[in-house]
Amino acid sequence: MDFKYIVVGAGFSGIVMAERISTVLGERTILLEQRNHIGGNAYDYYDEYGNLIHKYGPHIFHTTLPVVWNYLSQFTDWIPYEHKVLGSIDGQLMPIPFNLNSLHLAFPSKMAMRLEDKLIDGYGYNVKVPILKLRNNDDPELQFLADYIYEKVFLNYTIKQWGVSPEELSPSVTARVPVYVSRDDRYFQDKYQAMPRHGYTQMFENMLNSKLIHLMLNTDYKDVLSVDLETGEITFLGQPFDGKLIYTGPLDYFFDFKYGPLPYRSLRFEFENHATNSYQRVGTVNYPCDYDYTRVTEFKHLTHQQSQSTTIVREYPEPYEREKNLPYYPIKNDANAELLGLYHADARRLSNVFFLGRLAEYQYYNMDAVVSKALKVFSQNVCGGPQDT
Ligand code: FAD
Known part of the structure; x- marks a missing residue:
């Protein structure tokens, strides 16, 4: 085994880590991903109508952090985009916030x-x-x-x-x-607001474009890797592995739900294509008082794409059930904080495993925050120092 790093999860967190390890350390990495694509929840693709859409809900990039902006700009050009949201209130569309x-x-x-x-x-x-x-x-x-x-x-x-x-x-x-x-109708006031010119997935492909990164899709990490939860000993494909594991999957799953599941809220996305150039005035319209869905997003506003038709997505919040849908938003309350504390204590004992990202930290992160965190963990911990949970 001539690699020292295994990364679980090819979302923003895992991809930043794999990229840094290969570029800065010149080391080989195995990147394990259970889905059939990279990008985690920021994955985008062209639908059957030729429109670039976001499979797991609209992702709008914005940041105040030059370090994040400069880092990602190595892998993509950008299209300027400042997000605007209208709320449908008493039959009127008005700016939100x-x-x-x-x-x-x-x-x-x-x-x-x-x-x-x-x-x-x-x-x-x-x-x-x-x-x-x-x-x-x-x-x-x-x-x-x-x-x-x-x-x-x-x-x-x-x-x-x-x-x-x-x-x-x-x-x-x-x-x-x-x-x-204010009269400022923009949803965000961050200095940097833009979308990757050719989409997130293309940006991720550029980040992973290294012979040192070996990507395994359609692979639940538990099918190829096991961790002794007491000693931290790792076995990969039946062989002992004495390198470092960067884990970006769900924290409770890693510990076999030993203290119970960490609760999440989920979403159902309903995509719809319209044979018209434009569907709504702005990127997102919120429906606080009507319908079962919370908001409708029209992707062409975000991507500036020219095409004959337009695709929208409606978001329906729903309870999270492990076998049925995906965990999106951690539900933060006192009982769950206690549960999280128990898992954190166990995680701290495993000095060769780094828990990173929205699932492994049970934390809602925007994309820029998750990139910033991954860059910090890489330079402060993976490169040498102790883990800081
Ligand atoms: P993920 O993207 O979830 O990646 C984790 C990866 O781990 C996934 O690919 C998953 O398949 C994989 N994995 C899990 N378990 C296993 C396993 N057992 N084996 C192998 N692989 C596994 N942020 C913004 O900045 N702007 C936005 O507009 C925005 N919109 C959002 C809209 C929605 C609906 C949601 C839910 C989030 C939004 N976010 C937004 C947040 C953004 O999605 C996250 O910041 C980002 O996806 C976090 O990346 P991650 O790598 O930590 O997690």
Whole structure:
């Protein structure tokens, strides 16, 4: 066995690791992936109508981190894209997050002007004010605005997304819903906002374009590799392996669910092609109050693709069941934090295994955050130092 590294999972985390190990260390890596493609949840492909679509839901790249931007730019050119979201509220489409433009669409002009003046005087311009803060304002009209945003924009969307009752919603989540005192309709304000010119999958292929990386698709790692959970001894294809394992699959699965499953929320995606050039005004329209789905995304806005037709996706949140669908969003609450703590303690004992990424860390990460984390873990830990969990 002339390789020292095995990486499980060919999503962003695993691919960054395999790329760094081959480029910087000049070492060979085995990359194991259970799906029939690379890219994890950021995988994209051309559908039967020739439109570039994202199989696991729309992925919009944005970051404030030059280190992430510069790193990925080695593997792709970019198309500038600034994401915009409209919310369908009382039959009107208005910008989300709720901002001054939304205000003027939602309310009669005199009232909207008054609210605008009060918001700017009270909080300044280009500022995101949590609605809980607004709710605590002495002014009844600003309290009314906070309640309006809570009910029309946030409440039903969140109930649909997480499948919870309003009473179960943590105040800390509510506190974060903002009104954006600005005319800026962009969903993100990050310095770098763009999409890979030829798609994510092409970028991933460029990252893995090395003779030192041996990719095995359609391979659940447990079919070829076993780890003694007490001693950390690894066997690969029946042979002892004394290198390092970078694991980006689900944390509970690694430990055979010994403390029970870590709960997730899942999604069902419904794709639909329309024989028309354009379906909706912006990339994503949210439906907080109507329908079973939360949002509709039209891919052509994201990709700037010219084509005869357009493909959209509707997202239906649903409970996660291991045999039926995929784990998407970790469900964070006190009981699960305790469970996670038990798994973390076990993970810390395995000094030759690095747990990385959204599944192995049971953490919602944006793509830039996961790249940043992988680069850090590579330079601080895999290259030498101890693991920092
Ligand atoms: P993954 O992409 O999940 O990769 C893990 C890989 O491990 C998968 O390929 C999986 O098949 C493989 N694996 C699992 N178990 C095994 C096993 N037993 N054996 C072998 N392989 C295994 N981020 C943004 O920045 N912008 C967005 O717009 C955005 N939109 C999102 C929309 C949705 C619906 C979701 C759910 C996430 C979104 N994200 C977005 C987050 C983004 O998807 C993640 O940051 C990113 O996918 C994390 O990469 P990862 O490698 O950690 O995990």
